[in-house]
Amino acid sequence: MLVEILTPAQMAQADQLTIDSGVLGYQLMQSAGQAVANAAVDLLERRTGSGASGMVCILCGPGNNGGDGFVAAQLLEEEGWSVILGCSVGIDDLTGDALLAAEDWGDEIFSLSPRLWQDADLVIDALFGAGLSRPISGELADLIDELNLSGLPVLSVDLPSGVDGTSGLAGGACVKADQTVTFFRKKPAHLLYPGKAFCGDIFCVDIGIEEQVLDDTGHIAVENQPVLWIDSWPEALKPIADIDPLRLADHKFHRGHCLVLCGDATHSGAARLAARSALRAGAGLVTLAPPCDAASLVAAHVTAVMVEPVQDVASLGTVLAKRTYDVLVAGPALGKTQDRRALVYDALERDVALLLDADALSCLVDGIESGEADLSLLRESPAARSERLVLTPHEGEFARLFPDLSHRVREEKRLSKLDCAITAAQRSGAVLVLKGADTVIATPDGRAVVHSDGVPYLATAGSGDVLVGIIAGLMAQGVSALDACCAGVWLHSRAGRSFGPGLIAEDLPELLPSLYMDVAGYLSGGFHASDWTGGDD
Template identity: 35%
Template structure:
């Protein structure tokens, strides 16, 4: 009683995904914006598709001069060609993903401006590579999603006590840190830690992490706090992977994210009944 728990197994009930109501519309469901790069457009596409499939009301790609290439994709996704400072004038565009498909130079031109503008930023991929050996470069982001190689590049070796090391990284940067792996660790700056084993080794395929970033961003855009959004996104991603078959590619996950979210809602309702909440 004197020492409340700070470590949990990740599952619905620890967090609650927002459910639709008759008054829901695309802006209440949330807007996810992404910085798109020139050399690796596929990563941004996968991230955007993951956000849409996980329930984001609107997904927009900030592609600048590369906009024409991105407009050949999903018709339900908006591709912007305006300068970033103009796009940031829209207060509805609060949640941004920075990193998938970006070079270090592209990250340098976008990430600091997003943080300075007070946006809720998820940093992944190129944003983590650009911060190698410079963890303070990631201060101000809300969530980061490194795999073990990216984590080591930014913070140094994980060592024998991964939970303690991930907690330390979260405290150091003030961000929620999602260390992706066989057991994914989700640490908050205040010491909370969730361990996710609800997944499959089949998720170890190129682009799967980009999809995960989009799913977490959709949870952030729906109004979930950062740690809860990250926990929910990791679980939903794992649930989709479990239903996608033994050898899925990243594009397959989108088709199962809606069912994953429905299953999460079902389980959290059951959890609420058990606790007398519902």
């Protein structure tokens, strides 16, 4: 099944639709508080041994997040745990369901102070959740800093207080939680950094909201899971017993041919990594295209990968006319000389699936008088028109192409990486892979997939070249651009995680075969990401 991600605004709509259908808001709050209390008991029992013999400190804020805290306080006390509760406002300042919850708590409400947790075994952070409207500052920020220094386990309700639910940005003080319990569906901040790093283990619990509300709320993105792309998994990467008998006699030309443009003699490693990765990802043939004076050096460093010199636009035309190529990759250490830049512009006019990475992305900005890429060249390319244009920028390349959506601007204006990636995909007409510890894959029609799996081992030279090669290899076999990007990012991340420390980019393509056996476990059902029409239509 799809795992949808809802913005706090969409979540508020889900709450409201449920309330409109006859469920009391206070009932939802009680379910949320119960889930928090359950999680707290698990954590307490792990810390204090079984039996209700520990103390919980609950920090409540002025809104419904605080309301969840009051409910949890009451339930934990009923179960025999010692509870001490502080609130950022007096009971007279509470309203609605939060006021009801505070009245039902009935016990003492202290002012917030570090003294509250001095004897505690666990702190529950119910200060702010979806309603955070600005970074936390002043006395509350000091309190959060002290809490983070206390070394006590912290359970956050819905979101770690201070983290912006929509963008995952952490502008002011933020609670550093060991565990976060959220409700119905995850929010962007549970997946996007830095927010995700503050959440600890995330548990998403059912509080009685019906799935059907999603038809009305829509969703901002989905999580990247094999169910999205497993149905388009190439035959050649399946275990022999799963291959369609009619495909057992396939030859290499059925598995597609990738052409990878290559840089000069001193910069050919990146393209060679991409080429090898495309082969490992199942492309039937892969050819590297270096400039003439680098051809013998490149040829000396490859074996199954072929070499066809491409000096200029004319020779690219000749090479493309000679054989059928299914996918063209341009970027890894391509260089930004006049010649190589001309190749990128020429490739944009050709009717072939096109993956632009690294230097090819920079070529779209470098040497342009206005300093701005002409995105209409991308949008109107045959590749984009046939939904076969892919861009794989890291944040630096993304900032050059889309300066108004850069990481810096996002932080300044508190914009979400998801919204910005979707906007960039719409402007460029490309399936866009905005790489990072939280990679966002976005499509021109407004869909987004998030792969959030901090694997710092992947932050190593050449790792992005491998990713673009994997995506190209999958597309060569007929996988759609979106499915190939999602599957490629998944495989890349898994490879990094399974290898662990010491990983270098050369290791990554060699890890793919063992991952294909893992993928085989998912082959029993699913649907294509490319068939998914998004949540808000």
